[in-house]
Amino acid sequence: MSQRTSHTGLSRDIRTPVRRKVLISGGGIGGPALAFWLNRHGFAVTLVEKASALRDGGYPVDVRGPALEVVRRMGILPRLRDAHVDLRRLTFLDGDGREVATVDPHTVTGGVAGRDLEVPRGDLTEALYTAVRDDVEFLFDDSIDTLDQTGHGVDVTFRGGARRTFDMVFGADGLHSRTRELLFGPEERFQRYLGYCFAVFTLRNTLGLSHEVVMWNVPGKAAALYAVGDGDEVHAFLNFAHPEPPLDVFRNPQAQRDLVAGVFADAGWEVPGMLAAMRDADDVFFDGVSQIRMPRWSSGRVALVGDAAYAPSFLTGQGTSLALVGAYMLAGSLAGRDHAAGFAAYEQHTREFVTVNQEQVGEGEAALFPTTARALEQRNDMLRTLGATPPGEGLPAHSALTLPDFTSLT
Numbered sequence: 548m549s550q551r552t553s554h555t556g557l558s559r560d561i562r563t564p565v566r567r568k569v570l571i572s573g574g575g576i577g578g579p580a581l582a583f584w585l586n587r588h589g590f591a592v593t594l595v596e597k598a599s600a601l602r603d604g605g606y607p608v609d610v611r612g613p614a615l616e617v618v619r620r621m622g623i624l625p626r627l628r629d630a631h632v633d634l635r636r637l638t639f640l641d642g643d644g645r646e647v648a649t650v651d652p653h654t655v656t657g658g659v660a661g662r663d664l665e666v667p668r669g670d671l672t673e674a675l676y677t678a679v680r681d682d683v684e685f686l687f688d689d690s691i692d693t694l695d696q697t698g699h700g701v702d703v704t705f706r707g708g709a710r711r712t713f714d715m716v717f718g719a720d721g722l723h724s725r726t727r728e729l730l731f732g733p734e735e736r737f738q739r740y741l742g743y744c745f746a747v748f749t750l751r752n753t754l755g756l757s758h759e760v761v762m763w764n765v766p767g768k769a770a771a772l773y774a775v776g777d778g779d780e781v782h783a784f785l786n787f788a789h790p791e792p793p794l795d796v797f798r799n800p801q802a803q804r805d806l807v808a809g810v811f812a813d814a815g816w817e818v819p820g821m822l823a824a825m826r827d828a829d830d831v832f833f834d835g836v837s838q839i840r841m842p843r844w845s846s847g848r849v850a851l852v853g854d855a856a857y858a859p860s861f862l863t864g865q866g867t868s869l870a871l872v873g874a875y876m877l878a879g880s881l882a883g884r885d886h887a888a889g890f891a892a893y894e895q896h897t898r899e900f901v902t903v904n905q906e907q908v909g910e911g912e913a914a915l916f917p918t919t920a921r922a923l924e925q926r927n928d929m930l931r932t933l934g935a936t937p938p939g940e941g942l943p944a945h946s947a948l949t950l951p952d953f954t955s956l957t
């Protein structure tokens with residue numbers, strides 16, 4: 548608020564709104580989307596990302612249901628339509644590399660042909676970044692070191708040494724969120740490990756694959772090659788059952804490669820070549836397959852969004868859509884409200900959507916990555932019948948939220 552003297556000579560208050568200062572940790576999907584909408588609702592936004600630049604590349608991700616409407620309202624839908632992968636075929640192979648079934652990808656993912664988007668993750672992060680970079684302060688190559696909540700703000704120290712105070716802080720720093728750990732405690736408390744580990748990396752497209760996925764399976768193991776287009780590279784994906792999370796390898800890239808190589812040592816089809824490529828690949832991404840389930844997504848002036856709060860796991864294919872929708876709902880819930888009321892509204896209107904999507908996982912797991920010979924045979928029978936099924940109208944969970952219009956509140 549400021550004071551001015553009017554032409555009558557009497558001083559009066561003019562209520563120039565003070566922009567609330569907020570900090571977002573994480574520049575993946577949820578972070579930039581939240582930055583966009585908070586800026587739109589009048590907040591002064593700073594975003595800190597620990598990587599030294601925007602992380603490009605990466606496997607394709609799905610944007611479905613209300614998340615499509617979020618990106619449309621952001622003005623980036625046409626750009627994402629141009630980047631759409633247009634996957635045409637999903638071929639399943641048995642242990643000897645013989646074809647089991649070829650299906651329309653949408654019949655397996657529950658996506659809707661012609662409406663849902665599948666885009667390389669790098670194209671989505673680039674589009675989100677371009678939409679916000681002129682309006683938001685970006686701090687790359689830095690991260691939050693400590694958070695200290697006082698009565699009227701959050702005192703933040705950064706790894707790089709700076710100290711600043713914000714009105715609110717948001718954790719959009721992914722599955723292994725440090726913001727969550729600082730605020731709520733160790734990840735194990737909220738993690739629901741789903742019994743699998745996976746590695747993804749790129750390798751040369753020696754099979755000439757085009758707009759398709761080919762997946763080899765034996766009980767408890769899957770190896771897939773994913774060709775986004777007709778290019779020279781494909782994404783390799785190795786997924787395997789591992790009943791307990793291998794805690795000793797998560798921070799050790801060489802141990803991760805050794806674990807994967809050991810599990811797939813006697814595998815057939817193209818797997819020996821994939822393992823050889825993995826040894827030299829510089830973009831191996833390894834993790835356990837897990838969800839994050841939390842009783843609350845905020846504490847005081849700090850709230851979580853996306854995988855940090857409610858990772859659904861890639862088995863649902865909904866991580867990106869939940870992050871986009873969650874960011875929209877969180878920012879909109881804060882429009883015209885204080886943090887306490889805004890965070891309560893965010894949870895109230897978003898939690899059910901999150902829950903129904905996280906609960907998809909039982910089916911996804913049984914359908915794609917069976918761990919016993921009998922379950923694999925049942926899956927293969929199901930795939931053979933699916934081959935003749937036309938793609939449907941999408942899973943109800945994918946569209947189980949109608950986006951409110953928050954603009955009138957700003």
Ligand SMILES: Cc1cc2nc3c(=O)[nH]c(=O)nc-3n(C[C@H](O)[C@H](O)[C@H](O)COP(=O)(O)OP(=O)(O)OC[C@H]3O[C@@H](n4cnc5c(N)ncnc54)[C@H](O)[C@@H]3O)c2cc1C
Pocket residue numbers: 572573574575576577578595596597598602606607608609610668689690691719720721722723724725726747834852853854855858860861864865866867868870
């Ligand atoms: C192999 C694989 C396949 C997937 N397939 C699909 C799919 O088909 N469909 C789908 O919808 N989703 C898929 N997902 C999930 C999807 O990528 C995530 O759910 C989605 O990206 C969540 O976005 P987010 O912004 O919450 O987190 P992220 O995209 O993980 O972004 C987190 C960001 O925070 C940064 N960060 C981390 N720690 C810190 C820190 N301490 N300080 C500052 N910055 C930090 C990271 O560098 C990163 O940029 C897949 C995920 C994986 C791993």
